[in-house]
Amino acid sequence: MVKKGSAEERDLVHKLWDREFAAMRAPASGGATKRPLPDVVAGNGNIYLAIEVKTTTKDKIYIDHPQIDALCEFSETFGACPYIGVKFKYTKWLFLEPENAERTKNNNYKIEKNFALEKALELDEITGKDKQIKF
Secondary structure: OOOOOHHHHHHHHHHHHHOOOEEEEOOOOOOOOOOOOOOEEEEOOOOEEEEEEEEEOOOEEEEOHHHHHHHHHHHHHHOOEEEEEEEEOOOOOEEEOHHHOEEOOOOOEEEEHHHHHHHOEOHHHHOOOOOOOOO
16 A cells, blocks of 8 residues: 655655755645646755655555656656655665656556665765765
8 A cells, every 4th residue: 555655755855955955845746736746846956856756565666657757747847857756664765767667568657665776766866965986
């Protein structure tokens, strides 16, 4: 069962502010409007993020493709990097670019916990706080 993500969205917004990003939950995300709005929008003047948030106590999450299409549409218009932010029980936040998420036969998205743990980015990576010095 996918639970309501408002507490998790607030947690993510706080973590983004801690990394010097202005961040907010979109007040009308989740189908409350005809406009394509992600769950969380954040930026620091250099990096702009649009995040569709999904949380679950199970080992996989399914997402209807219109939600991710809307995330990508918003991101393109706004100039943001689109991410699917997932939080499985007992994991930290993990972020997948939509094109890196697995698709089902009916074109929806499926994110399995083990795949996300192996392939997803972490918060410091998408916020640029994980920049390594290259020599």
